Amino acid sequence: MKPKNVWRKLSQRFKKVDSPFTRNLGWLGLSGAVIRVTRLLTTVVLARFLTQHDYGLVAIVLTVNDIVRVFTRNGIGTRLIQAKAEDISQLAQSAYWLNWAISIALFITQCIAAFPLAWFYRDDQLILPICTMAISLLLLPHGLVQAALIQRENRLKAIAVVEMVQFSTDNILSLIFAIAGWGMWAIILPKLLVPPIWVYIMLKNHSWRPKLKFTTVGWSDLLRFGRNVLGVELLNNLRGNLDYLIVGRFLSIEALGIYYFAFNAGLGISLGIITSIKSALLPHLCDARANLPQFKQRYFSSLKTISLIILPMVLLQSSLAPIYVPIVFGEKWIPAIPVLILICLSAIPRPFADSASQLLIAVDKPQIDLLWNVIFTVLFSVTLLIGVQWQSIGVATTVLLIHAVCLPLFTIWVTQYVFKRLSAVEK
Template structure:
């Protein structure tokens, strides 16, 4: 495709979606630059063992935080306007009940995790990270309402401020010689920034007393969404668990570095696309032509952004890794390239999942995630026999083989069903 054709294609893309992705992607770019600088500093001052310990702490926290993506926010985005206020009140109190429970679970989980990895130094940081969970309910409803209104600029700027502050503190703490804590402590300190930013950008506040009304409705809708998110998080961290347990903490540190240095750039853009796509599609559900056009335009945006970026980064990896991060990380380059290439099919499958959510079919997405997680786990357990490179190869092959099949099937299913519904 010529440069002129690419420019023409970009001009025809749907502007609201492109604008929202632009805000999220722009803030993500700033975040990635700050993270790149931080990663360079961390690579100079931290050992693979430090990286490995931090990976265990952050992975444990991520497994618990997945319950923040429990479908309650998606329900608030989807629900009709006349039901929104009552549902928001119920969602606020339900979130408090959920996150108080999660706080207790994470603290208790610290002890078996330390036993599993044979290192009691993991207990204190895992428990410390749990305190962040008690702040999230303050802004969860408002964050969903901001997305419902399509004001992704507010979300983008809040995320940028929080994560950039996190990255700066990590660099400072690494230079100060804090080791593993250079990655963990900043995340504990910057959590209030997100709460402040979200509350400042939306006027909604809870009214009245504690209520359990409509909790059942929220949990029934959210269970399939939460199930899919749990499986997504399991897949996102299963390779860490396997490398850390069956190889070594040092091998995990090397793998964790390669994953973040390779996939980190693409992950920010993929997350931006996923966040912006659902409200973009929901707004056009009643018009099949507009609904299809928005989805297809979104896929074009994804292809034009992700594919060239990933290929360029993969090609340049052998040159920039030793130059920027240091010669000691050169051994991670093959892992980095394989993980980086696995980013290409991910946003297309994520878009298909958002398409299913937009037409109220979260249970189908859950079934798919169950199937793919099983296939992914089998691939990882086979790949670990060839050390970290084998695990990375398993990540690439499973994503390239199965995600495109799901994306094609889900797209055909939704639009065939929508067409039949309109005829009826």
Template sequence: MNFTQQVRNQLTNKLSNQFIRNISWLGASEVIIRLSRLATTVVLARFLSPNDYGLAAVVITIHEFFFVFTRYGANAKLIQANQAEIKDLSNSTFWLNWMIFYSLFLLQCLAAFPLSIIFHDSQIILPLCLMAASYLILPLGTIQADLIARENRLKITAFVNIVQLSLGNLLTIILAILGLGMWSIVLPRLLVAPIWVFIYRRNHPWRPTSKFTTKGWGEIFNFTKSILGTELLKNLRNNLDYLIIGRFLGIEALGIYYFAFNAGLGISMSIISAINSSFYPYICAVKSDFSAFKHRYFSSLKFIGIIIFTWVLLQSLLAPYYVPIVFGEKWVNAIPVLILICLSAIPRPFENAAAQLLIAVGKPNLVLQWNLLFTLIFAGGIIIGIHQQLLGVATAVLLTYALFLPLFSVWATKYVFGSNSKYQAASHNL
């Protein structure tokens, strides 16, 4: 066999790997999305003031806090469950979703009023209530989305992401040019929700086969309670710097920080999101075969490392050159913050992979405990950093992520695959 044929066969073998195929689909979708988002960020940087950015950041941050309850862990249960359980679990989750999502609609609308007092701006009330309206339609497509992920048909997920987010970015550009300020960021999130539902329902035949039932809710909550707790802590951690900056440094400072975060970490987080969406169903598919399970985990980490290190380092080095050219001179003072936030992306996908590993082996409680500990550490770092203004906050973000996330990643990996691990011992006894 000549060299060309060997290379061709190696590439074919790699591309047959389900994880890499899924990453490829989701990665390709993220490239398209990021191109549209880049255009969006450029337009927003030209047409929105730091104050507009700050108001949008407050609204989106609060909405994300409530939205995290829609990711309470039922999707992880459906992906992990045995085939015999799927029918009953799907029906139970469908009705549970309606109860949770409608409750979130009411709670977000009610919370808008006291929150406007806390942030000293009544302009956030109406957008918060309008964004809450998306909860009233999303349950129609959530089970279909979860089952598609379970079946590793992430090509559809990639297509949904392209259509939904690219259209949302296009609407944002149009509204920003029309002078709608923060509404150009807020309104598209509501307007594209029906599209998400339509595509998922079109691509999966599942429909509820029973009337309202609470059967199985206890089992679902027992599995998802730690996952929900983890998601809440992650959401708090992801938005804690926004909340503290907005409260103590002001809306304009928050606008500068929010720009730096999105321009610096936005693409990296898109890559990380694609990895996360592919990783969990990929390793769960072979969790009954410990050897294959271990191989998939470590081979995926190598692939993740190549992608994330290359991209983040390249973006950080080029930031001083592309920010003034692409976004405008008024954002030059955000460059140091942008670089620090961008570098904090490097350890994130490895920590996410380690957390998903623990969930796959039925230990979401350990992930919850870790996130509680790290959130306290992160909050302490932000409180210390705020005394040095925005640069201090960005430094605190980088240091806490760079120092503590690798420790958890190594510990979780040894917990599952170490020589003294009960999972390792069980595999030897098979």
């Protein structure tokens, strides 16, 4: 069957699905599947052509860029998704110029930070790639408002397509550059080359264009709402990268290379699906806020969908790791298998906690989500510093235990709090 016919049949099936959440999750899942296939091929090639030291350097460079880049996920887009229709025109214009101010500041910050970081990790090879990665920050403001408006309109098919094209191109370029012998640059350069693709597709899929007149009107509204969302993103990002920073500093660059490989090979697929769930859930919930029974039904139905997707996938992947890692990636990565299994299992409670966070944002309670993330990050940091005493396996065990204990408690409490409060208000 021709690819065009396959795509047409998939489109027709998705259109027949009644639930917008399931339909959007289907598109994002399809996109994720294509991305994971190309990433798997790339990971296999990288594992065979890159050294553990290369992996360690890449882990530091990408971690630094990821920490800086989180400031672009600052709640401005979330505010546009959640705002009233009559406020969108002015807020979108304000958001455009605020995004530019933030991106320029972040570009300068990342370039300056490259020098003390190279000193901290005792490796001058980090300076140039960290500064090179910063250039991509200057492309984001061209499409951030359009991306938020597309998500607001629940047209996540466009988001799925751009992610599929962008990340698949990134993966394929990395594969080609690795075979060409470019070392760590095989991973870094594609992340500079593909953002223009994202900008082009965003502009093509939404007609909104900024006025050329600079304005700061509405910045206070955007920043006031966004500070809680940004706080949560910062803490999520810190937790997502803290283990890298600790392993790289307290163990070695080579140990970090093994840990980074295990994390991406074990959790990479799951994190992609979790991100898709998070993207689809917020507009799905916000659309039903005025109808409590429907709002409640959508939330619990989403949790059921998450269970059916995440549980079988994670359990299957973790149980088969001892078999597929040496065959697919090579015997030199056998020491990473125990770490991979532990990290993979930590994916199970994550999407449920993310759903609870989206529930809080949908009912205008992002400050509670921020408070929880502060508490969880402190606990996570302390336990990681204890776990690193037992090398990489201790860090991975800590990651699993802290997620398995804390995230279910948070999910249960938020669910009870929100729906008890809404029921009381309705009565």
